[in-house]
Amino acid sequence: MTVHHLLEKESIANKFVAQLRDISVQKDRLRFRRNVERLGEILGYELSKNLSYGQENITTPLGEITMDLPKEEIVICSILRAGLPLHTGLLNYFDDAENSFISAYRHHPYDDEEFEILVEYLASPSLEGKILILADPMLATGSSFVNVLSALETMGNPKEIHLVSIIGAKEGIKYVSKEFPENSHLWIATIDEKLDERGYIVPGLGDAGDLCFGPKQQH
């Protein structure tokens, strides 16, 4: 897997990530979701430099020009819930992509520290021969991305997989790199050192799903 680390070079994206992390700003849910969406747009733009292009003739009111335009069939698959605003950002740029939605959430059957990842809902077109973009703003242990990959197996073989995320922990990135095909790419805004005992990224930003949409109750 090739890792593309957006914040390695300073840009306006630093400010969006800082606002997601900042405890005095992140409780504004509208701003939080919009910053996730903006980072989806930026990461999508970076990713677009890696796609295949083909020539097409364009007619303007004054003449003709040949332009290189994207040729790939793209499916954007986001992991509920926190993947939704990232999905919107990606879809703002890849506006004719097909779309998949999958649920993967941490179920705590016994206590706060132990959890399993449950995949319960999947709606997807065929992925056969297509570019699959998998979106989730948090890559902590990496188990959600890996479980989702196996849940998507019945949908066909994508030509290439691009993971899009905002904050990743080193340990989780190592795990997904081992489990995803070698020609996959990870487009990530920033990489943090560690996880705490509950599997949260430190310093991270907290719970991205709750910050986007409010707390949820275990069932």
Ligand SMILES: O=P(O)(O)OC[C@H]1O[C@H](OP(=O)(O)OP(=O)(O)O)[C@H](O)[C@@H]1O
């Ligand atoms: O890399 P992992 O260790 O699997 O953790 C990351 C997952 O945790 C979060 O989802 P969460 O379970 O909090 O669901 P939510 O989006 O519904 O809040 C996040 O959006 C990822 O899906």
Ligand SMILES: O=c1cc[nH]c(=O)[nH]1
């Ligand atoms: O740090 C983390 C880990 C998992 N899910 C989150 O939302 N945040």
Ligand SMILES: [Mg+2]
């Ligand atoms: Mg959550």
